[in-house]
Amino acid sequence: MEQQVTIERMTYGPAAVGHLPGGKAVFVEGAAPGETVSVEVEQDKKTYARARLVRVVEASDARATAGLRCTAACGGCPWRHLSYEAQLAAKRSAVVDALVRTAHMDAARADGLVAPCMASRRQDGYRNKLELGVSATRDGKFNLGFREEGSRAFAAVDRCPIAHKKIERAPKALRGALRFVQGSADLGLFRVGVRHSLSTGELEVALWTRPGAFPRALAAKVVGDALPATSIVRVLADPGSARKVKGVETLAGRGWWRERMGECLFSTQAPSFFQVNTAQAQRLVDAVIEGLGGEDALSGQRVADLYAGGGTFSIPLALAGADVVAVEASGSSVRDLRFNAELNQVYLDVVGGDAAHELSTLGALDALVVDPPRAGLAETVPADIAKAGPRRVAYVSCDPQTLARDVARFEQLGYELVSACPVDMFPQTFHVETVALLSRR
Numbered sequence: 001m002e003q004q005v006t007i008e009r010m011t012y013g014p015a016a017v018g019h020l021p022g023g024k025a026v027f028v029e030g031a032a033p034g035e036t037v038s039v040e041v042e043q044d045k046k047t048y049a050r051a052r053l054v055r056v057v058e059a060s061d062a063r064a065t066a067g068l069r070c071t072a073a074c075g076g077c078p079w080r081h082l083s084y085e086a087q088l089a090a091k092r093s094a095v096v097d098a099l100v101r102t103a104h105m106d107a108a109r110a111d112g113l114v115a116p117c118m119a120s121r122r123q124d125g126y127r128n129k130l131e132l133g134v135s136a137t138r139d140g141k142f143n144l145g146f147r148e149e150g151s152r153a154f155a156a157v158d159r160c161p162i163a164h165k166k167i168e169r170a171p172k173a174l175r176g177a178l179r180f181v182q183g184s185a186d187l188g189l190f191r192v193g194v195r196h197s198l199s200t201g202e203l204e205v206a207l208w209t210r211p212g213a214f215p216r217a218l219a220a221k222v223v224g225d226a227l228p229a230t231s232i233v234r235v236l237a238d239p240g241s242a243r244k245v246k247g248v249e250t251l252a253g254r255g256w257w258r259e260r261m262g263e264c265l266f267s268t269q270a271p272s273f274f275q276v277n278t279a280q281a282q283r284l285v286d287a288v289i290e291g292l293g294g295e296d297a298l299s300g301q302r303v304a305d306l307y308a309g310g311g312t313f314s315i316p317l318a319l320a321g322a323d324v325v326a327v328e329a330s331g332s333s334v335r336d337l338r339f340n341a342e343l344n345q346v347y348l349d350v351v352g353g354d355a356a357h358e359l360s361t362l363g364a365l366d367a368l369v370v371d372p373p374r375a376g377l378a379e380t381v382p383a384d385i386a387k388a389g390p391r392r393v394a395y396v397s398c399d400p401q402t403l404a405r406d407v408a409r410f411e412q413l414g415y416e417l418v419s420a421c422p423v424d425m426f427p428q429t430f431h432v433e434t435v436a437l438l439s440r441r
Helices: 085-103 107-115 172-182 217-226 276-292 294-298 316-319 331-343 354-361 382-388 400-412
Strands: 002-008 015-019 025-029 036-044 048-058 129-138 142-147 191-198 203-209 231-237 245-253 255-259 264-268 302-306 325-329 349-351 367-370 391-396 417-424 433-440
Touching: 002 025, 002 048, 002 085, 002 203, 002 255, 002 276, 002 302, 015 172, 015 245, 025 036, 048 245, 085 400, 085 417, 107 417, 129 172, 142 172, 142 382, 172 191, 172 217, 191 367, 264 316, 276 294, 276 316, 276 391, 276 433, 302 316, 302 354, 316 325, 316 331, 325 331, 349 417, 367 382, 382 400, 382 433, 391 400, 400 433
Parallel strands: 025 048, 203 231, 302 325, 302 367, 325 349, 367 391
Antiparallel strands: 002 015, 002 036, 015 025, 036 048, 129 142, 129 191, 191 203, 231 245, 255 264, 391 433, 417 433
């Protein structure tokens, strides 16, 4: 049975939210704030419902009226139906709402602390990386595509409009190439990563396989013919969420991927992480340095960078004159971190280990940068940071809810949130990065 709903706002997720005629909250994907839609309820829970959008009865200004359309069923662009202005507004609102609901902050204070969301110059063609999953067609042939976030659903798309033009059609090109390489044998291939840099022009293909026999020379030639790769590597790992890496083999080219961000060069070896939107990553770095007082204030200061990765923040901080201690647990990222320090001719005190365990060994700090995974900080880490006594903390977050939870912990330990700047790293999606600045009272 169809019911009409007025959409009120976007959630921090693919769906918009409104209320059914009886008052129950309903989540609807594909709807935009301010419009009236006709829906059919598909899941009716005790306190909320999920519904399918049947048609838009009255569209709002928040709905996109022009732009590149994408018919891929991968779920990778769940906000493509929204105007870009509406996307930016919804992302800022997600940060404000998290501070109010999770950190229990006064609404007026939260609204005053959160800056407008920094727009991305590119709303399509911004991703420097694609991660492709492997499946099989109905007749058993090798297939390559995307797995929908939070689901096992698989979509064998041919192109991805949010990727750089050079790798936009990589799914189709590599599907045919790897189907030929695999033939009738099972080569244990379960994931393919593709990276490209607009500034250096370098392109890397990483083939993730189970350990075992593999036609290295054939794979290198066929993949190289399909894409103009400067590096082709094989990552030997166990499938699954843990992805325990057992080794990396260079099949062709350098064996690493190089990107330029501002005045810094970064070499990244699979499976190390690098931000997927390079231009916006530079804005993250700028926001962190500005939030810590700028280059003049950082000169000679002892600054810790937790979850340092390959040096996205450590290298620019060191170039600004800070005495940087960088903490990173991943072995491949630690190697990249040391290499990148030498590449950019700066000194870093590199500590290989988990931030929660190493923090107590760092001594007194003037400032600290922390860029944790989506789960945020371990429960004891804010207290350990407080013991180190940095005057300012720059917290870079990829999840508003865990950021708000950790902000509340910091404020109980004598720190105060002084600003939060959302940065749109992922146009056409609901994801947002935030640089939060905290000051010791």
